[in-house]
Amino acid sequence: MANETGAVARxxxxxxxxxxxxxxxxxxxxxxxxxxxxxxASLDLRIGARAWRMRASFLPGGRKVxxxxxxxxxxxxxxTDGAALETDCVYLCELLESLALPADVAASANPKxxxxxxxxxxxxxxxxxxxxxxxxxGYKGPLFAEVSPRTFPALVRKGSRLSQIRxxxxxxxxxxxxxxxxxxxxxxxxSAEPSIAGGVAISIDLAGFDASGLVGWRAKRHTGLIDxxxxxxxxxxxxxxxxxxxxQRELVLDPGEFYILASKEAVRVPADHAAEMTPFDPLVGExxxxxxxxxxxxxxxxxxxxxxxxxxxxxxxxDVPFILEDxxxxxxxxxxxxxxxxxxxxxxxxxxxxxAQGLKLSKHFRTPKP
Numbered sequence: 001m002a003n004e005t006g007a008v009a010r011x012x013x014x015x016x017x018x019x020x021x022x023x024x025x026x027x028x029x030x031x032x033x034x035x036x037x038x039x040x041a042s043l044d045l046r047i048g049a050r051a052w053r054m055r056a057s058f059l060p061g062g063r064k065v066x067x068x069x070x071x072x073x074x075x076x077x078x079x080t081d082g083a084a085l086e087t088d089c090v091y092l093c094e095l096l097e098s099l100a101l102p103a104d105v106a107a108s109a110n111p112k113x114x115x116x117x118x119x120x121x122x123x124x125x126x127x128x129x130x131x132x133x134x135x136x137x138g139y140k141g142p143l144f145a146e147v148s149p150r151t152f153p154a155l156v157r158k159g160s161r162l163s164q165i166r167x168x169x170x171x172x173x174x175x176x177x178x179x180x181x182x183x184x185x186x187x188x189x190x191s192a193e194p195s196i197a198g199g200v201a202i203s204i205d206l207a208g209f210d211a212s213g214l215v216g217w218r219a220k221r222h223t224g225l226i227d228x229x230x231x232x233x234x235x236x237x238x239x240x241x242x243x244x245x246x247x248q249r250e251l252v253l254d255p256g257e258f259y260i261l262a263s264k265e266a267v268r269v270p271a272d273h274a275a276e277m278t279p280f281d282p283l284v285g286e287x288x289x290x291x292x293x294x295x296x297x298x299x300x301x302x303x304x305x306x307x308x309x310x311x312x313x314x315x316x317x318x319d320v321p322f323i324l325e326d327x328x329x330x331x332x333x334x335x336x337x338x339x340x341x342x343x344x345x346x347x348x349x350x351x352x353x354x355x356a357q358g359l360k361l362s363k364h365f366r367t368p369k370p
Contacts, residue, residue: 011170012339082157117362199332266308298345
């Protein structure tokens with residue numbers, strides 16, 4: 001399909017300039033973008049003024065979201081000046097952005113990294129959706145976010161950014177042979193010979209990240225409130241318990257508890273690709289390792305001021321206790337081609353929060369010193 005200049009549009013994930021062009025063309029309908037809202041390969045989505053406390057999560061299944069919300073809502077909440085969202089409750093929030101996508105552009109959504117790291121479960125819904133976080137090509141209509149804080153109560157207001165959306169034209173995902181070729185060219189992870197099957201394997205580090213032997217953090221229960229828009233606002237030890245390496249280099253995950261751990265490999269995303277962590281792989285155990293899965297072009301890359309960065313993992317075991325061992329495969333990174341190289345890369349161009357990260361909590365917490 002040709003664009004306005006007559007050139008054939010390239011397939012792939014749309015970059016920052018192309019996202020801005022979608023907005024200029026009326027394909028993204030929203031108030032003026034806030035500073036930093038357009039990322040190298042995604043757009044942050046902003047919470048609107050209204051939310052509803054819901055009886056349960058739902059999918060509209062061919063109907064409009066607002067119509068189902070009227071049937072299932074317990075009460076409406078005004079988010080103009082902020083409101084506390086309680087743990088283990090389901091909320092539906094309108095978003096300030098709506099879409100009128102071209103026929104050849106689809107989209108997918110994911111929690112932002114900082115959202116996943118405070119265990120706020122969020123996913124995007126559109127009218128007629130039969131699955132979460134997927135917006136079909138040519139979609140025209142509003143967007144909503146389902147939000148459910150799992151561990152910490154969260155203070156949210158109009159304009160808060162909990163989710164992000166990627167736009168893609170055509171098929172952009174690499175197959176196994178293309179993943180291998182890209183790894184040979186760019187060294188995507190620091191594993192000597194990574195397993196590549198449906199993505200690049202990522203393993204867990206339980207050996208310790210510094211002299212203290214710190215390997216992760218376990219979330220406390222019954223804590224205070226986290227303001228999702230406030231950086232460095234909380235003492236980490238009020239919300240987290242540090243976990244230190246033991247002789248056996250293993251960790252028992254308690255069912256339902258939330259952990260922050262990190263990959264053994266440093267990860268690199270070259271400027272002409274984006275990546276996504278597969279959130280759950282039933283072949284490696286009944287647990288989930290990543291709720292915020294988007295990795296932008298330049299993550300961990302030398303040209304963006306990094307020398308490789310660990311993948312921080314948001315981990316929860318389901319149903320039964322599960323033993324993780326140092327070096328165990330816990331997920332896979334899937335790479336996709338960019339339609340063009342972004343104007344700004346993750347890292348030095350954007351002063352990104354998690355470039356060259358090791359084991360790092362979300363930006364809401366003051367840097368802890370165990």
